[in-house]
Each structure stands twice: as C-alpha cells, then as structure tokens.
Amino acid sequence: MAQDPRLTELLRWSVEHSDVTLDDPAAAETAASQPSRSQLTPEMMAALMGGPSDADLMKAAMELITAPDADVSLENKLVAWDNFEQLIESLDNANNMANLGLWTPLLEQLAHAEADVRKMAAWCVGTAVQNNEKTQERLVAMGDAGVPALVAVALGAAEREDVRRKAVYALSSACRNYQPAMDVCVEELGKRGFGEGAKVDAFDMDAVDAVIHALREKAKGA
Numbered sequence: 001m002a003q004d005p006r007l008t009e010l011l012r013w014s015v016e017h018s019d020v021t022l023d024d025p026a027a028a029e030t031a032a033s034q035p036s037r038s039q040l041t042p043e044m045m046a047a048l049m050g051g052p053s054d055a056d057l058m059k060a061a062m063e064l065i066t067a068p069d070a071d072v073s074l075e076n077k078l079v080a081w082d083n084f085e086q087l088i089e090s091l092d093n094a095n096n097m098a099n100l101g102l103w104t105p106l107l108e109q110l111a112h113a114e115a116d117v118r119k120m121a122a123w124c125v126g127t128a129v130q131n132n133e134k135t136q137e138r139l140v141a142m143g144d145a146g147v148p149a150l151v152a153v154a155l156g157a158a159e160r161e162d163v164r165r166k167a168v169y170a171l172s173s174a175c176r177n178y179q180p181a182m183d184v185c186v187e188e189l190g191k192r193g194f195g196e197g198a199k200v201d202a203f204d205m206d207a208v209d210a211v212i213h214a215l216r217e218k219a220k221g222a
Contacts, residue, residue: 054093058084059100065117066105074114081120085127094128094135103138107145110153110167119163122153126170129181136178147174147181151188154215164219172212178202186211194218 052060064072064080072080088094097103106128109121129135139146153159153167175182182202190197195214200207 054087054090055096055100058087058093058097058102061087062102062105065109069114074116078116078120081117081124085120085124088124088128091132094132097128097135098138103142104145107142107149110145110149115160115163118153119160119166122150122163122166122170125150126166126173129170130173131177133178136174136181139174140178140180140184147171147184148188150174151185151192154219155189155192155194161219165216168212168215168219171215172208175202175211176205176208182208189215 061080061084065077065084067077088097097106106121106124109117110125112118112121125139129139150167150170154164154171156164159167171185175185179202182200186195186197186200189195189211195211200211202208
C-alpha cells in the first residue's frame, strides 16, 4: 500500500523534533542552527491533531447547501457557499470534487428557486474550472447540467442581473483554453439566437473575449 506523503512528512517532522533534542542541549543547538528538512503544513497539523480534512469540509458545506430550506436558513446556506468557494480555490480541492461526488449537487443548485443560491452555484462553478483543464473536462462531461445550464442562466430574461453575470463568469472560466467547452457554449448560444454560431478558437483570447463581452452586455440588459 502506498504511503501517504503527509504521514511521511509528519514522521520526519516528529523525528527532527523528538525528545533527543530536548534531552541533549548540543543536539538542540545543532537542530536550531540548521534549516528544517521538512515543512509542517496546516493540513499536516490537522491530520496530526485529528481535525477535518478539506474533503470533509467540502462535503459538510455541500450537505448544508443541499439541505431542505426548512432545516437550514438561507443565511447559513450562504455561509456554507462562501466556505465551499474558498476551499475549491485550491486546484487539488477542485480536482477532488469529482471523487467526492460534488459536481451533481453543485450543478443542481443552478435551478434553485432562490436567486442568491443560483448566483453562488455559478460562482463556484467558475472558481472550480478556472485555469483547470481537468475540471473543465468534468463540467463538459456533465452534459446538459453543465455548460448548457450556465448558458440558460446567463441568457435568462427573468434572471436577476447579478446571477446572469456570475453565469457569464463561469462560462468564461469554462471555455478559455478548452475547446470542447467553447464548442458546446457556441452551439447553445446559437440555439438561443445569440451569436452567429461560427466556431470560436478557445485559445484565441481576442475571439473568446468577444464572445464573453457580448454575453456580459446581454446580461446587463436581458
């Protein structure tokens, strides 16, 4: 079985800071004068102290987000959303969303009755897929619940402007430098009578910016 690198680092740290240095002043002086060979990160401290991992925190946040409205207030759900968004700013945590089964409940929130929830869902999608091909691929793999759902929110005439703008942000993050997402986006926009439907190069930032700018302008006055 592969050794958890965090446990290896914890073991190394514990050896470096063992009772030998406490009982032997010379050893303590030597250890103090040399750069530490290991770095004890907050995550390792959490593992050492038995605290929750980021994965645990992400799952807990999503449980609150998806709980019945009668059980969890909107205010508390928005706090959970904020915590979730901060956690998935980490590339590793964003990549771990698929393993934790968090993509489906996240995307389902794009259809929530509460506008603030839809806004946070779009915001979190944008954070998760930004500059991350692995999560961009996952979003496209979610089918109609992914990019098409974001297009629907971005162009929703009855949608609140700030919600539409967050959906545009998510589309911008999803499509930049990832052609499959851009192709789906352009196709969906064409179905809704927006744009010419011509292929857009996802690696041509000027071309991508033109699409996103037009969407932002549409979001302001939809």
